[in-house]
Amino acid sequence: MDTAQKNGKSDEILLEVRGLKKHFPIQSGFLRRVTGYVKAVDGIDFYIKKGETLGLVGESGCGKSTTGRTILRLLDPTAGEIIFDDPNIGKVDLAKLNRAQLKRVRPNMQIIFQDPFSSLNPRLTVGQIVGEPLEIQKVASGQALKDRVAELLQEVGIRPENMTRYPHAFSGGQRQRIGIARALALNPKLIVCDEPVSALDVSIQAQVLNLLEDLQEKYDLTYLFIAHDLSVVEHISDRVAVMYVGYIVEMASTEQLYYHPKHPYTEALLAAIPKPDPRKRTRPIKLPGDVPSPANPPSGCYFHPRCRYAEEICKVERPPLRDIGGEHWVACHFAEKLQLQGVTPLNEIPLVELPKRQATAPATTAAAT
Amino acid sequence: MTNVATGAGTATTGAQIVSEDDVVRVEDLRLSFYTTLGVVRALNGVSFNIPRGKVLGVVGESGCGKSQTGLSIMQLTPGRIEGGRILFREFNTSEEIDIVKLDKNGPEMRKIRGNHISMIFQEPMTSLNPCYTVGHQIEEAILLHQTQDKAEARRRAVDILRKVGMPNPERIADSYPHQLSGGMRQRAMIAMALSCNPTLLIADEPTTALDVTTEAQILDLMRELQHEIGTSIMFITHNMGVVAQMCDEVAVMYLGRIIERAAVDDIFYNPKHPYTISLLRSIPRLGVARGQKLESIKGTVPDPYSTVPGCPFHPRCPAAIPGLCDAVMPDEVFVDGSRTHTVRCHLYT
Numbered sequence: 001m002d003t004a005q006k007n008g009k010s011d012e013i014l015l016e017v018r019g020l021k022k023h024f025p026i027q028s029g030f031l032r033r034v035t036g037y038v039k040a041v042d043g044i045d046f047y048i049k050k051g052e053t054l055g056l057v058g059e060s061g062c063g064k065s066t067t068g069r070t071i072l073r074l075l076d077p078t079a080g081e082i083i084f085d086d087p088n089i090g091k092v093d094l095a096k097l098n099r100a101q102l103k104r105v106r107p108n109m110q111i112i113f114q115d116p117f118s119s120l121n122p123r124l125t126v127g128q129i130v131g132e133p134l135e136i137q138k139v140a141s142g143q144a145l146k147d148r149v150a151e152l153l154q155e156v157g158i159r160p161e162n163m164t165r166y167p168h169a170f171s172g173g174q175r176q177r178i179g180i181a182r183a184l185a186l187n188p189k190l191i192v193c194d195e196p197v198s199a200l201d202v203s204i205q206a207q208v209l210n211l212l213e214d215l216q217e218k219y220d221l222t223y224l225f226i227a228h229d230l231s232v233v234e235h236i237s238d239r240v241a242v243m244y245v246g247y248i249v250e251m252a253s254t255e256q257l258y259y260h261p262k263h264p265y266t267e268a269l270l271a272a273i274p275k276p277d278p279r280k281r282t283r284p285i286k287l288p289g290d291v292p293s294p295a296n297p298p299s300g301c302y303f304h305p306r307c308r309y310a311e312e313i314c315k316v317e318r319p320p321l322r323d324i325g326g327e328h329w330v331a332c333h334f335a336e337k338l339q340l341q342g343v344t345p346l347n348e349i350p351l352v353e354l355p356k357r358q359a360t361a362p363a364t365t366a367a368a369t
Numbered sequence: 370m371t372n373v374a375t376g377a378g379t380a381t382t383g384a385q386i387v388s389e390d391d392v393v394r395v396e397d398l399r400l401s402f403y404t405t406l407g408v409v410r411a412l413n414g415v416s417f418n419i420p421r422g423k424v425l426g427v428v429g430e431s432g433c434g435k436s437q438t439g440l441s442i443m444q445l446t447p448g449r450i451e452g453g454r455i456l457f458r459e460f461n462t463s464e465e466i467d468i469v470k471l472d473k474n475g476p477e478m479r480k481i482r483g484n485h486i487s488m489i490f491q492e493p494m495t496s497l498n499p500c501y502t503v504g505h506q507i508e509e510a511i512l513l514h515q516t517q518d519k520a521e522a523r524r525r526a527v528d529i530l531r532k533v534g535m536p537n538p539e540r541i542a543d544s545y546p547h548q549l550s551g552g553m554r555q556r557a558m559i560a561m562a563l564s565c566n567p568t569l570l571i572a573d574e575p576t577t578a579l580d581v582t583t584e585a586q587i588l589d590l591m592r593e594l595q596h597e598i599g600t601s602i603m604f605i606t607h608n609m610g611v612v613a614q615m616c617d618e619v620a621v622m623y624l625g626r627i628i629e630r631a632a633v634d635d636i637f638y639n640p641k642h643p644y645t646i647s648l649l650r651s652i653p654r655l656g657v658a659r660g661q662k663l664e665s666i667k668g669t670v671p672d673p674y675s676t677v678p679g680c681p682f683h684p685r686c687p688a689a690i691p692g693l694c695d696a697v698m699p700d701e702v703f704v705d706g707s708r709t710h711t712v713r714c715h716l717y718t
Contacts, residue, residue, distance in 0.1 A: 059581070171669050173669060174669075202430065202652055203430060231653045269582060274585070274610030277637060278634050278637050287586070291550075345657060347656060352640055354643055355716050
């Protein structure tokens with residue numbers, strides 16, 4: 001992995017993760033003895049370049065949220081390195097920092113949570129929520145703080161007058177915007193977006209995705225975009241990593257991964273996307289059984305019991321994540337041999353133009369009734 | 370042009386799609402919730418039909434009344450039905466029963482509910498009783514409606530579990546819901562709903578809580594069973610992808626009204642209502658316009674306690690006509706002489 005990253009691009013890498021592991025102990029019995037581990041993340045390597053969006057996809061329980069939280073040290077990693085290129089300090093291994101050191105790096109890495117209903121404190125006003133990071137880092141106080149909060153709210157499309165209101169007064173989409181304003185407060189470099197749009201309605205989802213893209217352009221942000229909706233990930237990501245039971249099984253540029261997948265699990269995921277075209281009805285690839293438990297994974301390649309291409313070697317030996325050329329990383333013994341089916345672009349459906357009978361009519365005019 | 374917001378009942382029936390063999394025909398259904406904060410008019414004159422053996426998709430954003438429409442047909446809604454008819458016709462009968470007129474808890478309604486009309490809910494975690502085995506919960510419906518014989522009920526329960534693709538139906542019948550994964554629980558729910566061979570199955574976001582691979586398999590299963598049993602399905606969802614994959618016909622709802630109704634192909638290839646068009650334009654499509662901005666519908670769904678004069682979509686509509694759309698509720702009309710495509714928009718009246 002190191003060689004590819006050092007091919008003249010190492011200076012652009014913002015975050016590099018090497019061998020990251022996060023195991024949760026399983027305790028049982030009266031003495032709460034540790035009887036095993038849930039290997040939520042079990043040795044993953046990846047990197048994110050400055051200004052890009054890396055999509056992280058996988059089914060529930062595959063460890064994608066744990067990965068996001070471990071990178072920010074919201075969870076302490078069991079093993080591995082998280083090398084972050086801090087603009088002030090330079091390259092640091094986040095896994096080794098103590099509390100005081102972490103506090104200095106934290107302004108540069110923020111998170112947006114999935115559930116806009118539980119991620120905002122109901123007892124604080126919107127102004128307090130967005131201003132909290134500024135107070136903790138002692139960036140601003142008094143009128144300066146208020147001005148900055150107003151500016152941030154304006155940035156995400158919330159009227160600054162709403163600063164004194166409480167989160168319950170806002171809809172899901174507006175709350176997610178408040179969450180985004182809070183993440184932006186300290187001018188971060190990296191934002192981990194943990195399923196930021198999956199709790200939102202379709203029309204609101206498009207608004208929030210557009211906002212995230214605008215902000216990325218304006219502030220040169222780098223996103224780790226965790227999601228399970230593969231259409232959304234395709235839209236927003238430059239590169240995509242696919243996780244399965246604690247491992248990254250495939251990582252490549254969005255075009256490569258969606259149109260030329262090399263891992264059978266990616267193929268199955270892509271085939272399962274419900275495509276919004278009634279003339280292209282697809283049948284899913286049958287995946288027998290369920291996702292294995294990360295506490296008791298199968299031998300060899302974790303995907304082999306469900307894989308239709310599995311052979312003897314897959315039961316015994318776990319394939320390493322390797323580069324098969326052009327920064328396309330796959331963990332499959334037969335990556336080069338398999339002819340897998342990607343998605344077909346949905347360009348046959350016409351994008352119907354909105355009808356305009358009175359082109360000049362402003363929609364919101366409070367005309368006389 | 371009269372203000373039809375008050376007298377929609379007679380005006381809408383003129384353009385309502387009907388077919389020879391409808392399982393359910395809903396006419397001008399009105400439903401309200403009386404809360405301490407005010408009255409929420411959840412459904413404001415909903416009319417549609419479900420033809421026998423077809424899948425009708427009901428789409429819309431949260432709060433548009435799609436779930437309440439489903440619950441009204443089952444007489445399970447906590448709101449008050451204030452008007453309209455829900456005409457239901459069983460297999461092999463020509464007699465129509467008006468569900469609205471039946472007593473919620475009366476014997477006629479209980480005979481229909483779970484037997485002729487059954488429902489699958491969104492959350493497979495919370496809609497199964499954690500204290501009873503899956504087999505017991507399926508047998509309950511069979512014992513209530515089909516047979517008195519317990520051994521026979523058990524056999525049928527295991528049979529239906531096998532039909533929904535459970536790997537080891539005898540063992541699954543003896544397991545408790547917590548022992549099953551989300552996908553397995555949803556299969557158990559489907560088994561329960563289909564155990565009495567219902568005429569109509571109401572599926573309220575059955576796959577929203579599931580992962581894509583599981584979702585695809587549940588949809589595949591529902592399609593197979595639908596062909597086999599011939600059940601009509603009312604498929605409530607907000608996912609346009611799922612609609613395209615599952616449904617024969619689609620009704621698009623906005624704020625308690627159906628604003629467009631057509632065959633699935635027309636909804637995707639020839640949508641008419643600005644809301645339907647905007648919805649379709651706002652979903653990311655694979656391989657199309659990557660790196661470009663998605664189009665979004667400005668604003669949000671208005672607060673449920675308020676009433677919007679005129680067309681409910683006009684404050685967000687890019688094609689709204691001042692003085693008309695914000696004052697007069699448009700009638701439901703057929704599009705271009707078609708008998709299968711209706712729209713409720715002033716652009717087409």
